[in-house]
Amino acid sequence: MASKTLPTGYSGTQIFLHWAIAALVIFQLVFGEDIVEAYRAFRRGTQPTDEAVFDANIHVYLGIAVFVLAVWRIALRLKNGAPPAPAGESAIQKLISKLAHLVLYLAIFLMPISGGIAWFAGVGAAGEVHEIGKPVLIIFVTLHALGALYQHFVARSDVLVRMLKPVRRSV
Ligand code: HEM
Numbered sequence: 431m432a433s434k435t436l437p438t439g440y441s442g443t444q445i446f447l448h449w450a451i452a453a454l455v456i457f458q459l460v461f462g463e464d465i466v467e468a469y470r471a472f473r474r475g476t477q478p479t480d481e482a483v484f485d486a487n488i489h490v491y492l493g494i495a496v497f498v499l500a501v502w503r504i505a506l507r508l509k510n511g512a513p514p515a516p517a518g519e520s521a522i523q524k525l526i527s528k529l530a531h532l533v534l535y536l537a538i539f540l541m542p543i544s545g546g547i548a549w550f551a552g553v554g555a556a557g558e559v560h561e562i563g564k565p566v567l568i569i570f571v572t573l574h575a576l577g578a579l580y581q582h583f584v585a586r587s588d589v590l591v592r593m594l595k596p597v598r599r600s601v
């Protein structure tokens with residue numbers, strides 16, 4: 431049963447999921463262009479090289495892995511809740527961090543879905559949405575990571591530590 435009071439931190443599974451998704455998303459952002467050659471070739475009706483197909487498959491499988499982990503993660507988030515914002519945080523800081531979390535949650539669902547529609551159904555508009563996701567994600571991941579470092583080193587709150595050290599909970 432989900433507890434009615436706010437948790438003091440995240441479970442080990444939630445922390446594992448956060449960092450696994452973070453690593454995969456950053457990999458996808460850095461190497462995302464690896465799928466473009468094969469995708470363009472399929473859309474033109476030409477045969478991509480074996481290497482381009484191999485690179486594209488890595489992007490597709492890792493992106494699907496993000497989606498699966500995101501479903502697991504959102505289920506735990508709904509069940510366990512999240513710890514409250516650190517005491518003393520201003521209303522504007524709370525708003526920015528909430529907005530960044532919302533955009534990041536949306537991205538870990540919408541990026542695989544738009545990419546999947548572009549790749550499997552050949553819908554060009556979905557590919558365009560997917561491409562817009564790249565700068566949006568870069569901006570919000572940067573903002574989010576800087577916010578976490580600010581909390582740790584300047585505001586000296588427990589926000590970064592609680593995404594590293596689990597509270598006692600089975601899932
Ligand atoms: C969180 C998951 C994902 C992220 C962060 C991501 C990120 C990216 C990035 C950065 C690009 C390069 C955009 C560019 O510079 O042109 C790209 C392209 C692409 N990705 Fe993904 N991707 C993800 C998941 C997927 C999945 C699951 C699929 C397919 C099943 C997919 C299919 C594609 C396709 C088809 C392109 C080429 C789009 C185009 O050129 O119009 N992606 N992705």
Ligand code: HEM
Nearest residue numbers: 451452455507512531534535538571575578589590592593
């Ligand atoms: C790369 C550097 C990253 C750092 C240093 C970092 C750090 C953190 C920290 C410290 C928290 C806890 C915030 C709190 O308890 O109030 C957090 C939460 C969160 N992170 Fe990250 N993160 C990173 C990357 C990412 C990425 C790439 C994503 C997804 C695309 C992501 C999505 C989230 C979300 C959605 C939450 C909110 C969790 C909740 O519902 O409470 N993070 N992150």
